[in-house]
Amino acid sequence: MELKRRQFLKIAGAAGLLGAGAAQGLFEGTAQASRVMHPEGALIGKRWAMVIDMRKCGEKEGCNDCINACNFVHNIPHFDTPKEEIKWIWKDEYEHVFTDISTLDPYVPERIKELPFLVMCNHCDNPPCVRVCPTKATFRRPDGIVAMDYHRCIGCRFCMAACPYGSRNFNWRDPRLGLKGRKLNYEFPTRMRGVVEKCNFCVERLAKGKMPACVEACKEGALTFGDLADPNSEVRKLLSENYALRRKPQLGTKPSVFYIIA
Amino acid sequence: MYDSGKVIAGLVIFVAIATFPFWFGMGKAAPMPKPEILTKGQKCVESKEYMRSTHMQLLNEWRDWALRDGKRLYENERGEKIYISLQNTCMKCHSNKDKFCDKCHEYASIKPYCWDCHYVPKESKKWN
Amino acid sequence: MIEKALQGSSRYWTWIGFLLVIIGAGFISYLYQLKTGLGITGMSRDVSWGVYIAQFTYLVGVAAGAVMLVIPELLHHYHPYRRVVVFGEFLAIAAVTMCLLFIVVDIGQPARLFNVLLHPTPNSILFWDMIVLNGYLLINIIVGYNTLLCDKKGIPVPKWVKFFAYVSIPWAFSIHTVTAFLYCGLPGRHAWLTAIMAPRFLASAFASGPALLIVLLLIVRKVSKYDPGDKVLQTIAKTVCYAMIANIFFVLLEFFTSFYSNIPGHMHGLEYLFFGLHGHDQLVPWMRTAGVLGFLGVFILLVPPLRRQVGLLALACVAIVVSCWIDKGTGLVIGGFVPNPFERITEYHPTIPEISIALAIWAIGFLILTVLYKVAISVREQELS
Known part of the structure; x- marks a missing residue:
């Protein structure tokens, strides 16, 4: 040449x-x-997932144990105006959670219509929020957790438009204003104004060998957390024995949160 | 030159404004900061000199390792293993942010955004 | 050349002063927003983009519209456009600048804007939008400024400038296609999930951009000795007419697909905008006005005797500009967020500080436009004498 x-x-x-x-x-x-390495005893998975057993959830009327645990552990602020709400895990009704299959079907048992379905970030296999983020501030970790890097987020809110599950929150104001007088978890930071936040599947707890806060808090055992890639895991066992739904499966996002309805 | 009077006057004003910080601060050197160290006798993550010059880079790397790579244990030069966390490791010893971190940061007039999210219990009283 | 903008009548300076007052008011509102956060706007968890991003989307269209003059002039050697193209390019400069400003004010952490460059992410459409918008701004500055400079000196435009003018043609298509991709690639936002989003954007851009240009040229004719000529205005008007017909046609296609298929998710967005959904109908009067204005504009422009009357031509162009502004600057963005992913409806009302910031950016755009047009007009007047 x-x-x-x-x-x-x-x-x-x-x-x-x-x-x-x-x-x-x-x-x-x-x-x-x-x-740098993983701390000893850290829970390490290939594809973390959560199974919510609706047969057990809602046994106790008005139970908010999982939500309260999450709010405390992650210093989630409370604002009175729904417009500025920040929530990582919360409850909604069947017809609003499973919009694609529920709106045209009025013949669902009343009991199910009234169940308090827990919703949170689905930690999708194909997360649209990660696809659209212009700075890789939101990214999918090798263990399947869709994480947020608040240090890098520019607050463009493209991820909020992209998320088909309404799981993302924006800090319209300084979140510390919504923590006045609240008991804080000194181990965990707050967020700052102008960034997006959402459920992180408790990565900080997994690193210390602990289960997610909501799972630990549920006394009914309705929440099961585990590795979907491990055929012997608790979540896989539940899914192989029970028929479970995922939210909006037709979008191809492949959520990691499953609901056993009945 | 057209309008030389105006141009020169304008230039003089510009130079005066641009150099304002210099002559305003002349002869008024701020005293060197003396951060208060609560941890006498204890060893930091790395050597004192290294921490003094490079703590910001180390924190940046810690952040990416812990948050992005999910690896939260750091082995230092001395071979000790340290849990990566600004709030739960660094600020456990340096729990006097206002008398330690802030001292030099204020002297150097930098405002790291660490404290927008991370806090020491004592400091949180201000907003909690 | 730019010094021409420093000499003007008292009317000129009054106008500049007026714009500066609006900019000042908006700047104060922006300081307030920087201090408090985007909570001062009407945006919410459910409608997470509002006036800012809507204006951005509309103005990308205005910027792309300039190419409707470049194409006939460069590719079809339509010489009457030769002296007018620069006005289109200057409009594009002002419009793209406004687009970029609207992005900056919409961002929660503007100080971190450069993260987009520090951590380039090609899978994000926003990354590409940044590239195409900044590129388009640069191209228009290069071409517009140099063309005018050559006109001033009375020399032919050099080849390298022509090269950039050619590049600007596909580039104009790219800015609006990429902007449409911001919306139409998101799963779960049914109102946006449509393959004709990009064609729709282009059609409305090629209608509203040149329509605005006609209005501006009519003003230029009023306030200066330069007259682009009726022939030029009529030709641009025909372009506007065709583009607006295509735009309306595309919207009707959306209606057909949504309602004939009868898929609820696909109908919800249009239902909310044009008929109201579950009693929520605050945008209905707006969208219907947009429809009426759109048809009115097309009707006037379609009938030659009507179109030739300057008053009616101006009316038609204003009608089309407003119609497209409502469609893209209001309906499109808000409509995509309603209903939310839980099939719940949260309505959006912009706040006063939010509107004041948006107005200030418009004023900055008009300030840039005024200064650039002042320069262009002075060169054209010099050519006359």
Whole structure:
């Protein structure tokens, strides 16, 4: 192959620039990444998932144990105006949770229509929010958890438009205004105004070998958390023995939250 | 030159405004900050010199490792394993943010946004 | 060349002063928003984009509209457009600047805007929108400024400037296609999930952009010695007419697909906008007005004797500009968020600070436009003498 001098110089120059960039990337680090690891006892999965057993949930009327636990553990602010609401896990009715199958079917048992379906981020396999985020502030971890990097979020709210489940919240104001007088979890930060937030499947607790706060708080055992990729896991056992629904399956997002209805 | 009077006057005003911070602060050197160290005798994550010069880079890396890679245990130069967390590791020892962190940050006039979310229990009284 | 903008009549300076007052008021509102957060707007958890993003979407169209003059001039050698194209390009500069400002004010953490460059994410359409919009702004500055400079000196436009003018043609299509992709690729937002979103955007852009340009040229003719000529105005009007017909046709196609298929999710958005859904109908009068104005505009422009009367031409153009503004600057964005993913309805009312910020950005756009047009007019007047 004949390479002219000019061309060679061009290629060499470009390669040099690339090399310099890469080297800078390497040496920029102050410590080596190889010196970070998972803490001992951390729960490590390939595809975390949650199964909500509606036969057990709602046994106790007006029970809010899981929601209260989450609100405390994550210092979730409370605002009176619904417009500014922040919620990671909350309750809604069958017809609003399963919109695609419920609106045209009035013959569902009354009992089911009145159940308090728990909703949260679905930690999708194909998360549209991750697809649209312009800064990778929201991303899918190798264990299937769709996480948020609040440090990087620019607050464009594209993810909120993209999420078909209404799981995302924006901090319209300083969230600390909504924490006045509330008992805080000193182990966990708050968020700042101008960023999006949502359920994180309690990554911070999994790292310490603990189950998600909502799962731990449920006395009825209605919430089961586990690794979907592990055929022997509790969640897989539940799913193989019971018929479970996911929200809006036709959108191809493949949620990680399952509902055993009856 | 057209309008030389106006142009020169304008230039003088511009230079005066642009250099205002310099002559305004002349002879008024702020005293070096003296952060109050509560942790006498204890060792920080890395050496004192390293922390002094590079804590911000380390925090940035800690953030990405913990949050993005999900790896939350850090092995330091001394071979000790440390749990990665600004709020639960750093600020457990340096629980006096106002007399430690803020001292130098204020001196250097930088406002890291760490504290928009992370806090020490004592500080949280202000807004909680 | 730019110094021409510093010499003007008292009317000119009054207009500039008026714009500056609006900008000042909006700036104060923006400081308030920076301090308090986007909570000062009417946006909510359910309607998470509002006036800002809606104006952005509309103005991308206005910017793309300039290409409707570039194409006949460059590709079909339609020479009457030669002296007018620059007005289209300057309109594009003002419009794209407004687009970028609307994005900045809509963002929760504007200080982190450069994260989009620090962590480039090609799978995000917003990343591409940033590239095409900034590119389009640059192209129009290069082409518009250099063309005018050559006119001033009385020399032919150099080849490299022509090159960028050619590039601006596909680029104009790209800005509106990419902007449509922001919306039409989202699962679960039925009102937006339509393949003709991009064609619809382009059609409305090619109607409202040139229509606004006609109105502006009529004003230019009033306030200066430069007259683009009736022939030029009539030709642009025909373009507006065709584009608006296509736009209305596309909207009707949306109606057909949604209602003939009878899929509830697909009908909800249109039902909410045009008929009201579960008693929520605050946008119905707006959308119906948009419909009426659209048809009125097309009717006037379709009938040559009507179109040739300057008063009616202006009326038709204003009708089309307003119609497209309501359609894209109000209906499209809000309609996509109603009903929410839980089939619940949250309505959206912009707040006064929010409107004041939006007005200020419009005023900044008009300020840029005024200054640029002032320069262009002075060059054209110089050519006359």
